[in-house]
Amino acid sequence: VIGDALDGTLADERGVPLEGRRGEHDRLRSAGYDDLSWGRLFEGHVNALQLIGRLGDDAQRRRARADVESGLLFGVWNTEPADGVRIVGADEGGITLTGRKTFASGAGRVMRACITAAWPDDSPQLAVVPMDRVTVVVDPSFWKPYGMHDSDSFAVDFAGVRLDRGDLLGAPGDYARGPWLMAGASRFVAVQTGGLEQLAADFGAFIRRRDQHDDALQLSRLGESMVDVRTAVLWTDACVRAWAAYDEVPDTERESDLLVTVDAARSAVERAALAVAERVERGAGARGLLESEPFARRLRDLRMYLRQPATDATVLRVARSALGTRAVR
Numbered sequence: 275v276i277g278d279a280l281d282g283t284l285a286d287e288r289g290v291p292l293e294g295r296r297g298e299h300d301r302l303r304s305a306g307y308d309d310l311s312w313g314r315l316f317e318g319h320v321n322a323l324q325l326i327g328r329l330g331d332d333a334q335r336r337r338a339r340a341d342v343e344s345g346l347l348f349g350v351w352n353t354e355p356a357d358g359v360r361i362v363g364a365d366e367g368g369i370t371l372t373g374r375k376t377f378a379s380g381a382g383r384v385m386r387a388c389i390t391a392a393w394p395d396d397s398p399q400l401a402v403v404p405m406d407r408v409t410v411v412v413d414p415s416f417w418k419p420y421g422m423h424d425s426d427s428f429a430v431d432f433a434g435v436r437l438d439r440g441d442l443l444g445a446p447g448d449y450a451r452g453p454w455l456m457a458g459a460s461r462f463v464a465v466q467t468g469g470l471e472q473l474a475a476d477f478g479a480f481i482r483r484r485d486q487h488d489d490a491l492q493l494s495r496l497g498e499s500m501v502d503v504r505t506a507v508l509w510t511d512a513c514v515r516a517w518a519a520y521d522e523v524p525d526t527e528r529e530s531d532l533l534v535t536v537d538a539a540r541s542a543v544e545r546a547a548l549a550v551a552e553r554v555e556r557g558a559g560a561r562g563l564l565e566s567e568p569f570a571r572r573l574r575d576l577r578m579y580l581r582q583p584a585t586d587a588t589v590l591r592v593a594r595s596a597l598g599t600r601a602v603r
C-alpha cells in the first residue's frame with residue numbers, strides 16, 4: 275500500500291489524467307527526481323489507470339477508483355520472453371493463462387497488474403490481474419540488472435491463473451492502438467528528465483562541497499549539463515503541449531504532431547542524459563564514484579532506464595515525418 279502518492283492518478287474515459295497533462299508530467303518528473311526506480315513504478319501505475327479509464331467499463335472504472343483510494347499500486351506488464359503469456363482456456367466464466375512476463379516492475383508490490391495475454395490467434399488481450407487473488411510464481415533471480423535494482427522488475431509466471439470475464443480489459447489489439455501506446459512514451463521521458471535534473475543538482479552540490487567553484491573544467495561540465503537539463507525539460511513541456519492539443523481536438527493532424535513530438539523528445543532526452551552522465555562521471559572522478567557518494571547508483575539507474583524499446587528508431591520516424599509535410603515543433 276503506497277497511500278497518498280497515488281492520490282489524483284485516475285483518468286477519464288478518454289484516458290486523460292484527471293489532474294491534466296501538465297500535472298501528470300510534473301508528477302512523473304518529480305517522481306524521477308526523487309528516485310528513478312520509484313519513477314518507473316509510478317509511471318506504470320499512471321499508465322494502467324489511463325488504460326482502464328479509456329478501455330474499461332463502468333464496473334472496472336469503479337473498481338479501479340476504489341483500489342486507488344485504498345492505496346493499491348497498479349502496473350503494466352507487456353514485455354515477455356519467448357514463452358510469453360497466452361490464453362489456453364476460455365469459457366463463459368473466464369479464461370486460463372499460461373506463460374511468463376519479464377521486466378515486471380514492482381512484482382510483489384503491484385496489486386493490480388495490467389498484462390497482455392495472447393488469444394490462440396495471437397491477438398493480444400489486456401487483462402487486469404488482481405495479484406492478491408491469484409497465485410503466480412515470481413522469479414527475482416531474473417533481475418540482476420546494471421541499474422534500477424529497486425524497481426524489482428522480476429519475471430512472473432502466470433501458469434494456471436484463472437481470470438473472470440470481468441478482468442478482461444477492452445477488445446483484442448486495444449493495447450497497441452495509436453496514438454496512446456507510442457505517445458505514452460512521454461511519461462518515461464518525464465521520469466528520465468526528473469532523473470537528469472537530480473543528477474545535475476547532485477553534481478552542482480559536489481562542486482560546491484569540493485570548493486571547485488573556480489575550476490573552469492568543472493564549471494564547463496556543469497554549465498553544459500544545465501543546458502542539457504533545460505533541453506530535457508523543454509522537450510517534456512513540448513510533449514505536454516502536444517498531448518493537451520490532441521486531447522482538445524483529437525484529429526489526425528494533432529495526432530501526427532503528438533507522435534513526432536514524443537519521438538523527438540525521446541531521442542533528445544536520451545542524448546542529453548548520456549551527455550550529462552559522461553560529464554558527471556568525469557567530473558565526479560573515482561572518489562565521486564565510490565558507493566558512499568550518490569553518483570554510482572544514480573548513473574547506473576539512469577543509463578539502465580534510458581534503455582526503452584528501440585530508442586534509435588525514433589529518429590527514423592522523425593526523419594520520415596520531416597520528409598513529409600509535417601514540421602517538428
Ligand SMILES: Cc1cc2nc3c(=O)[nH]c(=O)nc-3n(C[C@H](O)[C@H](O)[C@H](O)COP(=O)(O)OP(=O)(O)OC[C@H]3O[C@@H](n4cnc5c(N)ncnc54)[C@H](O)[C@@H]3O)c2cc1C
Binds near residue numbers: 353
Ligand atoms: C528498469 C526497467 C523496467 C521495466 N519495466 C517494465 C514493465 O514494468 N513492464 C513492461 O512491459 N516492460 C518493462 N520494461 C521493458 C521495457 O519497456 C522495454 O521493453 C525494454 O527495456 C526494451 O528492451 P531492450 O532494450 O532489450 O530492447 P529493444 O527495444 O529491442 O532494443 C535493443 C536494441 O535492439 C534494436 N532493435 C530492436 N528491434 C529491432 C529490430 N526489429 N531490428 C533491428 N534492431 C532492433 C534497438 O534499436 C536497440 O538498439 C522495463 C525495462 C527497464 C529497463
